[in-house]
Amino acid sequence: MPDTKHISIAERLKMRIMAGCYSVKLPPVRELSKEFNVSSRTMTKTFHALTEAGIILPSARGTFIAPEFNPITARRLVAIIFPGPPITPLAEDKCFNALCSYINGIGAQLLLCGTSTDQHQDWISALNDARVEGFIFLYSSITTEIAQMLNQRRIPYVSCNWHPENSDIIWVDFDWESTLNQLAEQLIRRRIKRIAVIQSSQQDEFKKMLYSAWNRVCRRNSITDYGDGGENFDGFFEHDAPPQAIIALHPQKLADLTERYRQSGRKFLTIAYGKIGEADSLGFVGRDWLLLAENVWNMLTLQWKRQLSSAERTRRLKPLIRIIFDFDMLT
Incomplete structure (x- = not known):
């Protein structure tokens, strides 16, 4: 049988x-x-x-x-918001392209907008009237005032890789712990195990999160933990065993550090998170853009799921991806 x-x-x-x-x-x-x-x-x-x-x-x-069987995400019209016309050409913007690739695979509709933070009530209302059901904010396109308005109206949104200071917003950042762990593993293969990290953010909560991630990486790989770094990195070299390498999470931090300690005659390897022209630095780009896009989308679907009533849970038709490059549509 x-x-x-x-x-x-x-x-x-x-x-x-x-x-x-x-x-x-x-x-x-x-x-x-x-x-x-x-x-x-x-x-x-x-x-x-x-x-x-x-x-x-x-x-x-x-x-x-499959999109046509998913009542949560199918036929959703989502707006990706830039702070004005993009500075980086869209073809080279890894974050934007990852979002497009992922959303295209989901089967939702996509609206691309460049806006200013001024008169945000007008353009949010205009997009909402145009049946936009969710907002993805890139870079500095979101402010505390915009977030407050979206929260009050219960409009689903998520900020991608940007968190205004002292604000209560829904945001998703990169997988910093995995990235830092990859950096550490590369250095360990080069027999470097005394590693320090310099942070660039002024936001206390982000600093705590980043240092907690680095602390776990240190414990996992038996790396000397030099503390949370911050602005005062002179203390690194007051340690009995000073670092062999320093990870700088911002290009300017790396430039400042390299210049100061090059003059002092200290020898160490500096690693920047991104491309740096210094001859003694190792460029490393470890951001998993597709994972970031997936996390951004999951944050939106979580909000849609909360809104979805049993009456709305019906089968929907598969839509086509629609990208509109119109930065003057709201002016």
Whole structure:
């Protein structure tokens, strides 16, 4: 007698998907196997059945829900906001391209806008009237006043890689701990284990978060922890065993440090987070842009999921990606 257990499980999973129980991706096979109390083999057959039905889309980054079966994200119109015309050409903007790539894969609609922070009430209202259902703010395009307005109106939004000081906003940053760990592993392979970090942010909460991440990297890799660095990095070299390398998370920090200690005759390797022209520095770009885009989208879907009532959990048609390059549309 053929085993048909996976068919009933596939139907249950389909009902969950259509009810909005999952945001963008299904949990891993192993996790769902435990939840449904079946073997991994049965759950794998379930995934195959859902794939053949066009409900899920397997990929190297996980098992995505097909846009037309996802009541949370399908047909959403999302605005990506720049602070005026982009300084970096869009073709070279890794953050923007990662967001476009990820959102294109989800099947939502995309509206690109360049705005100013002045008269924000007018352009937010205009976009909201145009059925924009979510905002992604890049760089310095969001302010405390804009965030307050969006919070009051309960309009889903997320700020990407930007956090105004002393503000209560929804934001997503890069995976700093993974990046710092990659840097540390590269240095350890070069037999460098005395490493210090200089931070560039003036925001206390961000400093605490970044130092906590670096502290965990130090413990994981048995690296000497020189403290949180900050502005006063002279203390690094008052240590019994001064650092062999310093990670500077801002180009200017690296330039200042390199000049000061080059004059003093101290020898150490300086590492910048990005491209630096100094001959004695190691350029390193470790930002996982697609992961950042995924985290940004997940933050939006979490807000949509909270808003979604049972009456709205219906099947929707798959939309086409729509990018509008119009920086004067709101003027």
